[in-house]
Amino acid sequence: MNAATTLPASVAAKPSGRGGAKARGYAGGLALVLILALAGWQLARLPGLALAGPMAGTLLVAVLYRNLLGYPEAMRPGIAFAGTRLLRAAIVLFGLKLPIDAVLQQGLPYLARAAGTLAFALAASAVLRRWLKADGELTLLLAVGTGICGAAAIAAAAGPLGAKESKTALGAGLIAAVGTAFAAAYAVLRPWLPIDGAAYGAWAGLSLHEIAHVAMAAAAGGPDALTDGMLAKLSRVLLLVPLVFGLQAFAARRELRKGTPAGSGGPAMNDPARPRAAGLARPARRAGLRRLPWYLLGFLAASLLASTRPDAWLPLPAGWEDAAARLTTALLTAAMAGLGLSVDLRELRGALRPLAVLLIVSALLSALTYLSLAL
Numbered sequence: 001m002n003a004a005t006t007l008p009a010s011v012a013a014k015p016s017g018r019g020g021a022k023a024r025g026y027a028g029g030l031a032l033v034l035i036l037a038l039a040g041w042q043l044a045r046l047p048g049l050a051l052a053g054p055m056a057g058t059l060l061v062a063v064l065y066r067n068l069l070g071y072p073e074a075m076r077p078g079i080a081f082a083g084t085r086l087l088r089a090a091i092v093l094f095g096l097k098l099p100i101d102a103v104l105q106q107g108l109p110y111l112a113r114a115a116g117t118l119a120f121a122l123a124a125s126a127v128l129r130r131w132l133k134a135d136g137e138l139t140l141l142l143a144v145g146t147g148i149c150g151a152a153a154i155a156a157a158a159g160p161l162g163a164k165e166s167k168t169a170l171g172a173g174l175i176a177a178v179g180t181a182f183a184a185a186y187a188v189l190r191p192w193l194p195i196d197g198a199a200y201g202a203w204a205g206l207s208l209h210e211i212a213h214v215a216m217a218a219a220a221g222g223p224d225a226l227t228d229g230m231l232a233k234l235s236r237v238l239l240l241v242p243l244v245f246g247l248q249a250f251a252a253r254r255e256l257r258k259g260t261p262a263g264s265g266g267p268a269m270n271d272p273a274r275p276r277a278a279g280l281a282r283p284a285r286r287a288g289l290r291r292l293p294w295y296l297l298g299f300l301a302a303s304l305l306a307s308t309r310p311d312a313w314l315p316l317p318a319g320w321e322d323a324a325a326r327l328t329t330a331l332l333t334a335a336m337a338g339l340g341l342s343v344d345l346r347e348l349r350g351a352l353r354p355l356a357v358l359l360i361v362s363a364l365l366s367a368l369t370y371l372s373l374a375l
């Protein structure tokens with residue numbers, strides 16, 4: 001065939017047609033996510049739903065869209081972008097809410113309690129999961145969310161755990177609903193509790209799920225309660241980075257074992273299988289490195305930046321912290337729309353037992369934390 005031979009028009013147009021379809025998928029998916037997020041934001045303004053917040057409202061709208069109208073397959077690229085890239089950007093910005101120096105200087109006594117909260121949530125969930133025969137993946141996601149910071153922690157841990165998008169979204173929705181109910185109960189109970197404002201705030205910060213839940217409940221106890229509540233909660237958020245990297249290391253080690261021949265110590269030095277095992281291990285290591293949650297380094301960098309009081313040495317406008325907080329919430333809300341579109345309610349039957357585990361663990365954590373502070 002001559003080099004100048006022209007390919008058929010249908011063949012020549014195929015790559016650009018595929019690229020155009022992908023671009024339309026991104027644009028359409030992001031537009032749909034934006035519409036759902038705006039709808040969820042408005043839903044959260046309704047009386048009785050304001051406590052749930054825009055993330056929970058958007059999850060609800062997205063889940064209803066998926067199960068009433070089906071999954072818009074052509075828009076998958078944009079929806080997936082919202083559920084991954086936008087989510088990671090939000091987690092990075094989330095670090096601006098956590099000046100590490102504030103935790104180390106004022107909240108250091110809470111770090112040990114925060115570690116205890118996380119350890120209890122993970123251990124109690126593991127025991128109850130076996131007892132109730134609950135779904136392991138969803139129960140672990142809920143345990144991480146209970147121990148640290150709700151939906152944001154679930155989203156951060158989902159990658160290293162290899163969790164399905166549908167279970168990630170379901171876990172975020174369940175923990176938002178349960179956390180909202182607990183926060184409302186705390187605020188109602190506050191006038192009858194025989195503890196001071198600081199102890200009440202610490203109770204909320206060490207036991208409630210989301211930062212927004214802590215802020216809502218602790219505000220009912222006054223300024224001291226709000227200050228101690230946020231310090232206690234931020235001490236828990238600080239544990240997100242080592243936990244997620246630990247989960248990733250565990251997953252990588254498990255993959256590495258699968259890539260080597262079975263045995264107590266692997267192949268011997270003179271075993272012909274050794275070069276083959278090493279060849280299998282190298283791709284596993286590279287794959288593990290690619291899947292490391294590097295965006296958590298961005299989270300730490302943002303936290304360190306917040307500790308330097310950047311408005312003192314950068315030309316930042318007044319109110320930049322509030323603007324960053326609103327952007328973080330907006331990105332998380334858009335990500336919840338992307339995740340919510342992956343939820344098939346027919347799978348909800350498998351979530352009843354993990355929900356029971358979440359309720360029991362949350363109640364036990366609340367009671368034990370209160371007793372430890374009141375006695």
